Amino acid sequence: MYHVHVIGTNKNGWIYKSHFTKPSATSNSGTTSQTQPLSSETTSTQTTTTGGTTSETQTVSTSSTSSATLKGLDVSHYQSLTQSSFNKMKSEGYSFVIIKATEGTTYTDPEFYTYYKYARNAGLSVHAYHMIGNSTTTASQHIAEAKHFYNVLSQTKAKTGYVFTGYAFEDVEETTSNGITATWWKNSAPVCIGYFLNEMKTLGQTKVGLYADYYDWTTYLENNTGFWPSDTKIWLARYNVTLGTEADVWQYTSTGTIDGIDGYVDLDISYDSDF
Template sequence: MKIFSYLLFLSAVLAAPLNELERRQSGPKGIDVSHFQGSISWNTIVNNGVKFVFIKATEGTTFTDPNFSNNYVGATNAGLTRGAYHFAHPDASSGATQANFFLAHGGGWTADGITLPGALDIEYNPSGAECYGLSASAMVSWIKDFSNTYHSKTGRYPIIYSTTDWWTTCTGNSAAFANDNPLWIAHYSSSIGTLPAGWSFATFWQYADSGPNPGDQDVFNGDAAGLGR
């Protein structure tokens, strides 16, 4: 009887579902980096199984990441799928102005199968009011201005990076972008959690701010072919 009970217990454990992070880890792994990571050994990262990377290019309209070019070339030469991201400062200038600044400093898109659409990093203000002094409606208008400008110049809508908490607080949990903009959600847990309104899934998930590779740790919701598409 004891052996039979143990076998029942063992079969239940083996049949237990994996948590969400473990399931998603079967998708392509990625990282996002900036000059804060310093010099990066891209070949080591590839050997660690990383398939894609987002690289900081710009912030507001006054900052260009000093390591962007080296990181972008290094990632390209190592065979990684790569893209750029822009850290937004909605209190500094219009969405269109910042989209154009991003496009002029590495944020463009090419249909070459290895370039990700540019990403708009819109999140907590590092040096002031959480929502940059904008109302929810004004924030939605700012994001639309950025997104539409980027789309008009590249034919692709930018990926939106944010957290559900910030999005709910600062856009009123707007569902206005879910049909066009891929979502890159930041949530450091074994579960992706509740997504912002309108999005039924996240295309990218930043699940940890540190790990075996430099920068934040990400995973793509799909397979290698989907990442290429």
């Protein structure tokens, strides 16, 4: 288990992932904070406290150097951002940003290329997401959506001067227009996600991922991942003090704030060095 404390906030939680390295943690004014990483082949005892109460103590053995918490956020045209906004993110310790690129088979976020350029200019690690546009169970719809997403990403160099080098996520959640229901989740979601992600791989996008809500992941998807590329990154939303399941990226709030940026933003954390 991998404990997360986001520096500068009171957000704590657990991310479970076998490839994450293990940080040591100590009590600091009633919250858990990240300290120096464990050195190679050391053993130590870790005690986690929240609100002054000890919640877990365990002996940790590690054979690698642990990585730091990575702070990130995800944005779309709904946020009004400038180059200064992305510079501010970087200066406040954010490492990565995931930007909305597309939805369905025709929609392109009007700010994707602008925000991608701003983020790369600021030195952030930049990734993109596509919002699923239809709950049909036929392969052709999901393949068409993947082609649209890939086409937009393939133009990033021409539009911004930067090649797209990040992860491409499919955002699978209910919207007012895509018709996703509990029946679709139960009967069709894993294979439909597979149509999309496998097509992205076929087209040449080697880094792919999936975004889902914690409930949908644990209820419908977690035990049905065999339809997807084996290296699919998992990005989960759970607005809670704990994540409580395995993931590569955790979206822990939709009401985050950053000094100097108006309005709320989604905030994310990860220990995964790919971000």
